[in-house]
Amino acid sequence: MSYFQFYHFLRGSMCHQLLLFIIYLSSFRDVVALEMSFESTHMASVSELASPPSTGIFYPIEISPAVIPQYPLPNESLPPMYPTFPTAYEPVLTGKCPVNFSAISNILSKTASDCSQPIAMLVGNVICCPQFSSLVHIFQGFYSFSSDKLVVQNAVANDCFSDIMSILASRGANATIPSICSIKSANLTGGSCPVNDAMTFEKMVNSSSLLEACSTVDPLKECCRPICQPAIAEAALRISGGESSMENKDAGQGSSRVDVLNDCKGVVYSYISRKLPSDVANTAFRILSACKVNKVCPLQFKQPSEVITSCRNVAAPSPSCCSSLNAYIAGIQRQMLITNKQAIICATVFGSMLRKGGVMTNIYELCDVDLKDFSIQEDAAYGQQVAGCLLRSLPADVIFDNTTGYSFTCDLTDNIVAPWPSSSSVSSLSLCAPEMSLPALPTSETMKNPGCRGVGLEMMIPIFSLFLFSAILC
Structure with a gap:
């Protein structure tokens, strides 16, 4: 079937706007089969579709890439959103971050995919940034797995963050993720939270209750009847040390109470990722992110x-x-x-x-x-x-x-x-x-x-x- 035959086929459906969207954004490379099974809400007239299907099932349509138009201006640079398949390569690491990144390769690959170069800006608020944030939390817990610390040391935080970004970029991720998601190397360090070691954490927090609340997060109930979120908030409040933390020089002069609590939440996330399998922790963190992002409208409205x-x-x-x-x-x-x-x-x-x-x-x-x-x-x-x-x-x-x-x-x-x-x-x-x-x-x-x-x-x-x-x- 030629490209133009396929186009006229699509015009015969009330869904043609969506499918034309698909054609417009198509990579024009390899087109796979289309299979649809649904409750039909509209059947095109005979004048619109010469041979309308008699059932609700459309069998695979094979389209040869040879008949699909290529980008018409080969001598000009491709438009910013023109589809490309990323070229994977070996990243150049600093050699100063004491971590075996291969152990968290799956989470790195998932993040690279969610923050891929062509679409990171479009899905940042909903897909990319929640996953990148989860990676940061998981890396914190993994980094200190063999020690008592729950955060990355300040001396290597920049190097570790740089290595993370190098690996993500080598797998097709957008290099501007830190800017898109407002996450920087300091997010690995625990910031102004006064507690950053596991022993002190477990003395101050009912860790078994925390892990029980967050090990299995219900994606339908958590946002409306939260269990894990209040457990994290309570743990963060406990390790923040109350108002006394504001007098601690290590907490950072001039830092606000909100900053301390937010930094301590990061430490709580690190503890959770240290104790739970990375895929389980990642699922929990993504659900918590979904609860947050779905509470607000991310669009900017000028005065109408x-x-x-x-x-x-x-x-x-x-x-x-x-x-x-x-x-x-x-x-x-x-x-x-x-x-x-x-x-x-x-x-x-x-x-x-x-x-x-x-x-x-x-x-x-x-x-x-x-x-x-x-x-x-x-x-x-x-x-x-x-x-x-x-x-x-x-x-x-x-x-x-x-x-x-x-x-x-x-x-x-x-x-x-x-x-x-x-x-x-x-x-x-x-x-x-x-x-x-x-x-x-x-x-x-x-x-x-x-x-x-x-x-x-x-x-x-x-x-x-x-x-x-x-x-x-x-």
């Missing part, structure tokens, strides 16, 4: 003055209002990929700004603004319209292999209308009532524009040297 002016007095669909609203949202769609829960918060935050400006009507509904509209929709470099992707709220990783490239999970929430806030305040917003609740998935009665949805919907096509796997909300 034009939207307020255009939409303040509307009571019915208004071209000028919707045009202004769409133009504003197009700007924030260039920022980053966010999770479904973050999208709910972002929609509420932005809606609250509009209500505060006098927009009382639910313009999300009037202008068909969906949750996915708050995640990346457009390639800023080329202005290509693409379908939206909301990442799942549960911890997820970017996967890489030498054949298929990178992959991560998207939730297809095409027809879930963005929630309009009931007031100009967001203080009452809670995703824990009922626990981990999200807007209801659309039904045939409520869907305005039928799209692709359903249980077990999976797509496997390389995009942007990535794969998108669609699924219903977790």
Whole structure:
């Protein structure tokens, strides 16, 4: 099947926007089979699709790379987001960090994949930075495994951090991760926390209770009925030494109480990673990170003055209002990929700004603004319209292999209308009532524009040297 035949095939589906996104971002190298099994919500007309499938199963479509257009300007440099497969190489280490890095090779590889060079900026808040932070905690515990210390010595912290970054970069990671995630070598040292050895830690903390609380973290319950988080907070409070730590010169003159507690939390994480298998600790740390990142909207909103002016007095669909609203949202769609829960918060935050400006009507509904509209929709470099992707709220990783490239999970929430806030305040917003609740998935009665949805919907096509796997909300 040629590229153009495949294109016309895609046009026959109400899911074509997502699939065109996939084609646009495709690596144009090796295209694997597409297999989809789902509840069909729309069947193209005969005029749209000459031979519509009689079942809900699309058998593999084989496309020869020879018929797929290559990058048209070979003499010019590739655009920043043009897909490439990273070239692995042997890192040059300082030789001053007394650690056998091969023992934590799996965690290093996972972090390199989650923070891969092409997409680290896009998934930093949700995938890359939580995993990089977890690696730092695990390295702290591993570094001092044969000693009584829970942190990396100041004398070698810079060298160890440099070696970590060299190894990650050699495996395809973005070299700017420390800047993206605001993590530096000092995070390995325990900072201003007055306790940094295991013996003192175990004298002050009920370590068995701490490990019991954090050895098996429930990804669905921890964010709403936390068990591990309060155990870590209590342990950090105990080893911080109360207000007396503020008088300790080793705690750092001028450091705030918050800084001491945060540094002590790092020591607690180090103790946990020292006692638990690295994969178990990594899973726990990622779940705790998910609880944190899903509580806030990471997008930046400028004052929506034009939207307020255009939409303040509307009571019915208004071209000028919707045009202004769409133009504003197009700007924030260039920022980053966010999770479904973050999208709910972002929609509420932005809606609250509009209500505060006098927009009382639910313009999300009037202008068909969906949750996915708050995640990346457009390639800023080329202005290509693409379908939206909301990442799942549960911890997820970017996967890489030498054949298929990178992959991560998207939730297809095409027809879930963005929630309009009931007031100009967001203080009452809670995703824990009922626990981990999200807007209801659309039904045939409520869907305005039928799209692709359903249980077990999976797509496997390389995009942007990535794969998108669609699924219903977790």
